[in-house]
Amino acid sequence: MLNISKENRILLEPLEKYRTVKNLSNRPHYKILNRIIAGVSVIGVIALFLPWTQNISGSGSVTTLKPSQRPQTIQTVISGRIEKWYVQEGDFVNKGDTILFISEIKEDYLDPNLVKNTKNQADAKKLSVESYGSKVNTLSIQIQAIESEKTLKLEQARNKIKQSLLKVKSDSMDLVAVKTQLKIANTQFNRSVQLNKEGLKPLTDVEEKRLKLQEVDAKIITQENKILTSKNEFINAKIEINRITAEYSEKSSKAKSDQYTALSNKYDTEAQVNKLENQYVNYSIRNGMYYIKAPQSGYVNRALQSGLGETIKEGTPIAGIMPSKYDIAVESFVRPLDLPLIKKGEKVRVFFDGWPTIVFSGWPDMSYGTFGGEIVAIENFISDNGKYRILIAPDPDEAKWPKQLSIGSGAQTIALLNTVPIWYEIWRTLSGFPPNYYKTDVKKNKEKK
Known part of the structure; x- marks a missing residue:
C-alpha cells in the first residue's frame, strides 16, 4: 500500500533562510545576462526579416572563350625519325615557324628522287595520251576518207547500172530492128523466088536475096548475144554495189575498231596520268610534312x-x-538541380583563386573582389563529375577581369537569383526546395526596347 497519509509526510524547511541562497538571488549579473539574451533574440528575430539574395554557386577554372584559343x-x-x-x-x-624536323622511315618513300621520278612518269604518260589522241584524230580522218570513197564508188556503180540499163534498152531496140530486117529480107527472098519461077527475075537476084537473108539471120544471133551481154553487165553492176558496200563497211568497221581501241587506251592512260599526278601531289605534300x-x-x-x-x-x-592572343572566360560546373534556373545571358559574379576577395553570397553588394560575368554557353550533357558545365564570359558593362589571370587557375561563380527574407531562405534550405527563379518583367523589357 502507498504511504500517503498526512502523518507519514516529511516536513521540508524553506531554502530562503540560508544566506547562500539569499546571495544568489541578489547577484546583478543574472539580470545583465537575461538582457543580453533578450537583445540577441530580438536582433535574431529582426535579422530573419532582412533581405537575402538567393544564388547558385559553382566552381571551375579559367579558360578561353573560343576553342581555337585554348592550349x-x-x-x-x-611517322618519322626526329632529326632536329x-x-x-x-x-x-x-604561325608557320618550324618546330621540329623529322626524316622518313617508310621504305616506300625512301627514294630521294621520288617526287621527280613520279613527275617524269606523269609527263611520259601525258605524251602517251597525246599520241593516242593523234591516232584517234588520224583514224577519224581515215574513216571520213573511207566513207567519202564509198560514196563515190557507190555513185560510180549506180551510174554503171544506168549505163548497163540503157545499153540493154539499146540492144533490145537493135534486136527488134534486126528482126524487122529479117522479116523484110525473108519477104524479099520469097518474092524473088516467086518471080524467078515466073521468069521475071534472074537466079542471081535470088541468090543475092538468099545471101542477104543469111546475113540478117547472123545479125540476129549477134544482136541476141549483145543483149545478153548487156543484161549480164547490168546484173554485174548491181552485184558491184553490194560488193562495194560490204568492202567499205569492212574497212570503216576496222578503222572504227582501231579508233575505239585508241580511245580506250587514251582513257586508260589518262586515268594513269591522274593517278600519277595524285601521287606526285601526295609526295610533294608529304615532303612538306617533314617540317612540323x-x-x-x-x-x-x-x-x-x-x-x-x-x-x-x-x-x-x-x-x-x-596561343598568345585569347579571350578569357571561365568554365564552371553547377548541380543538375540548379541547371533549370540558368540560361544564356544571365549575370554571374566571379572571383578567382589567389585574388583578394571578400564574398557575402547573400549580399552581393557588400562583396569585394568579385567581377561581373555573363553566361554564353550551357552544356546539355552531364560531365564526368556529375555536374553541368557552363561557360562564362566577362560582362562588358562592368570592370575588366585582371590581366594577371592564368589559363587553368581556379575560379568560383555565383549566379544571382531572387531576393527573399532570411527566414524564407532558411525554411527553403531545410525543406530542400529549389531557389526562386527570378523572372524579369516583360512589360518593362518591351518599354526599354
Missing part, C-alpha cells in the same frame, strides 16, 4: 617528345603550345 598539342601527321629541334620550352613562335610547323602564334609550353633519332608514329603529340 593545344602539336601532332605529327606522318628548332625551339625549346618557353620560346615564342609565330606551329599552327598559330603562341608559347611552347612543353616538349612532349625528346631526344634525337627517336621514331614517332602518326598522330603522336610533339609539343604543347599556348
